[in-house]
Amino acid sequence: MKTVLLIYYNQNLSSFYYRQIDPIDLLIEDKFLGYKNSYGHEIISILLFFNNTTIPIKNYNDYYYTFKSIKVHKSLKNDLIDRGISLLNRLKK
Numbered sequence: 001m002k003t004v005l006l007i008y009y010n011q012n013l014s015s016f017y018y019r020q021i022d023p024i025d026l027l028i029e030d031k032f033l034g035y036k037n038s039y040g041h042e043i044i045s046i047l048l049f050f051n052n053t054t055i056p057i058k059n060y061n062d063y064y065y066t067f068k069s070i071k072v073h074k075s076l077k078n079d080l081i082d083r084g085i086s087l088l089n090r091l092k093k
Contacts, residue, residue, distance in 0.1 A: 002023060002048065002049070002050050003020060003048070003049040003050075004020070004021050004022070004023050004025075004026065004046065004047070004048055004049075004057075004063070005018050005019070005020055005021075005045075005046070005047045005049070006018060006019045006020075006021060006031060006043055006045075006046055007043070007044055007045040007046070007047065008037075008041040008042065008043055008044070009041065009042050009044045010039075010040075010041050011040060011041075011042070012040065016044075017041075022082075022086060023048075023060070023063055024079075024082050024083050024086045025086060026046070026059060026060040026063060027060040027083070028083065028086060028087060028090070031043060031046070031059070031060075032046075032058060032059035032060075033045070033046060033058050033059070046058065046059075048063060048066065
């Protein structure tokens with residue numbers, strides 16, 4: 001099972017918080033290390049949990065090539081379907 005955690009730093013309160021997301025959301029929402037949202041919270045770490053290992057990544061491209069090197073890469077057809085479903089879910093909200 002793949003899990004991606006975004007770890008944010010809130011400079012105003014000097015606190016940390018995390019958010020679990022789908023890996024495709026890294027691409028759609030354009031999340032990367034150093035990204036600041038509208039509240040000024042900065043992403044300081046992106047962690048990928050897969051097969052009882054933790055892999056630090058920088059952005060979607062890093063995630064994509066990590067899986068390509070592990071030979072777990074999904075087919076293009078399934079990847080596009082997942083992206084479409086994720087986009088439709090975001091539009092539904």
